[in-house]
Amino acid sequence: MLAERLGWKLLDVQIIQLVAQKLGISRAVAQSHDEQVEGFAQRLFEATQYFMPPVALSEVIGPSVNDLAYSHALGQVLRTAVDMGHVVIVGRASQVVLATDRSVMHVRIVAPLPQRIVYVMRREGLDAKAAGERIRLKEHRRHQSIKEQYGWDDNDAHLYDIIINTGILDLHAAVELVCLALSKKARKLMAPADHLGPAWGLKPYPSPPNEIH
Template structure:
């Protein structure tokens, strides 16, 4: 194993938050393939659903943070691992808090096992305290995302726009509900990439390099991290640039 590969192997996971239509899901797939890591995304949930007898259409009808289908899946998984047990109400349906607790345990277990690319699932917040996880946000201008969705899903312009707005709103709901934060908060991430200009292959390469660089910082004490690390003092007195006066218009 090459030295750089050995360093990146010390990282346990990459989380990818994305605006719908930004190509974040495709970037996640490319990263998992490049690193030969497990991919945890919508298709992963669909595969579990099939194993548990839940139809793919039922999964598709629910957002990744919706309580219904995924709560049923996680509840059913307790037969595989009792630690995934979710709370139920008097009607036997999984409660919102029970679903949240189960999802947290699943994401943490995936990170503990290591070498996973986790797309969505609130993982950027669930694993926020872990130094051995790289957190990435993929964004793009709305019109570029509409074009992507039109091409990929065969929708017309207005239908694509509506789908994007609905998906973004639903995806943000989970973090707002449980952590009182928006998924667009940049401080949740090590890296925010705009695919409005940068192509998906290049974005994948940039994230791969960021993973390697973050791996080299794992053993650095917290007090030595930050933009001041290794920085020299300014040679002279710090001063703001003066702003020239604006002449009044005639």
């Protein structure tokens, strides 16, 4: 929804897998893509080849790939996608890999578990038990993967520019909020470091506060 609203390319799990396969770091079979998505993936692959040294590429080619090699190659893909610009990246530890890039806005969407279960039931045609198990398993795997490969906790709020709770707000409202935050952050891209943060432009209290909370 966000990619459609912005008119940007969507880089999701399937495209990441496709690029990884082209780089020779995964045996996963790429799912079918329309011409527009396939063209973007091909350009991303070609750009990644250009930026990645041949020795680094040869190190990750093979029938099996260790976590370090895969993380390195994935990082190359994500950073190249950012350099190409105007892309919405879904997951793949991008909140950690691209944490220091000010041109990237990191968004997390959350919701209470009962509502997440209803969401998965409707989207995937599962019963409540299966939907709950799928959510818990996927969340556990993602958390463990980021913890083991990068040493970060994906629940750390400081990894994100904005966290939106869709317990009441629907996804259309979430898209609106992301677009607003994106425009606000874009205005700060060229601002010096001392012009960033909650203290910038803030006037001192007229008198010392009685207590600090």
